[in-house]
Amino acid sequence: xxxxxxxxxHKVTETxxxxxxxxxxxxxxxxxxWYRQDPGHGLRLIHYSYGVKDTDxxxxxxxxxxxxxxxxxxxxxxxxxxxxxxxxYFCAITDRTNQPQHFGDGTRLxxx
Amino acid sequence: xxxxxxxxxxxxxxxxDSAVIKCTYSDSASNYFPWYKQELGKGPQLIxxxxxxxxxxKDQRIAVTLxxxxxxxxxxxxxxQPEDSAVYFCAASLGFGNEKLTFGTGTRxxxxx
Numbered sequence: 412x413x414x415x416x417x418x419x420x421h422k423v424t425e426t427x428x429x430x431x432x433x434x435x436x437x438x439x440x441x442x443x444x445w446y447r448q449d450p451g452h453g454l455r456l457i458h459y460s461y462g463v464k465d466t467d468x469x470x471x472x473x474x475x476x477x478x479x480x481x482x483x484x485x486x487x488x489x490x491x492x493x494x495x496x497x498x499x500y501f502c503a504i505t506d507r508t509n510q511p512q513h514f515g516d517g518t519r520l521x522x523x
Numbered sequence: 524x525x526x527x528x529x530x531x532x533x534x535x536x537x538x539x540d541s542a543v544i545k546c547t548y549s550d551s552a553s554n555y556f557p558w559y560k561q562e563l564g565k566g567p568q569l570i571x572x573x574x575x576x577x578x579x580x581k582d583q584r585i586a587v588t589l590x591x592x593x594x595x596x597x598x599x600x601x602x603x604q605p606e607d608s609a610v611y612f613c614a615a616s617l618g619f620g621n622e623k624l625t626f627g628t629g630t631r632x633x634x635x636x
Binding site: 415453455501503512513514515517 | 527564565567568569572612623627628
């Protein structure tokens with residue numbers, strides 16, 4: 412299995428609080444992605460990174476920011492969490508062109 | 524942007540029978556089509572993928588077919604086993620694995636012993 416660790420695995424928080432999710436990889440892969448998974452929507456891309464300090468938006472980026480200060484860590488931040496951001500969040504990584512994405516086991520986030 | 528539709532949303536088959544899941548995509552420039560299997564409490568795991576220069580690919584009991592003209596691709600699982608029960612997702616992208624993936628909405632496959 413690809414060396415991807417997501418933390419925390421579960422979190423419950425209140426509306427309006429900031430939340431940061433972490434994705435840590437031990438594969439030294441260049442590309443990292445954050446997705447959210449909701450019933451009836453499959454997985455949707457939030458943000459992705461193509462290198463240290465290089466990030467770009469996905470299709471559902473509103474309300475989220477990301478940072479990547481080193482190759483192994485990709486952080487997803489909800490500056491002021493809303494109930495609509497209750498979801499399961501997955502991180503994925505890939506090495507280079509022509510390689511598939513591999514996923515972590517997710518973070519279940521509940522915002523009350 | 525790309526849109527991927529997946530059918531059916533649920534599928535039940537008798538153990539030993541075959542299962543087929545179908546996806547259609549909208550962007551004719553898409554050229555990479557992976558399939559993922561997701562078990563409860565886990566992240567999606569790649570089970571097979573196909574690129575647009577290939578019409579079919581097999582890996583033991585799993586096969587994927589691609590029809591570029593019709594813009595659809597299908598997952599075929601033969602001789603189904605109880606451990607095949609899971610949620611399956613198709614996806615499409617413009618690149619070769621490092622590009623943004625657009626996913627279908629998933630198919631919950633149940634194998635009946």
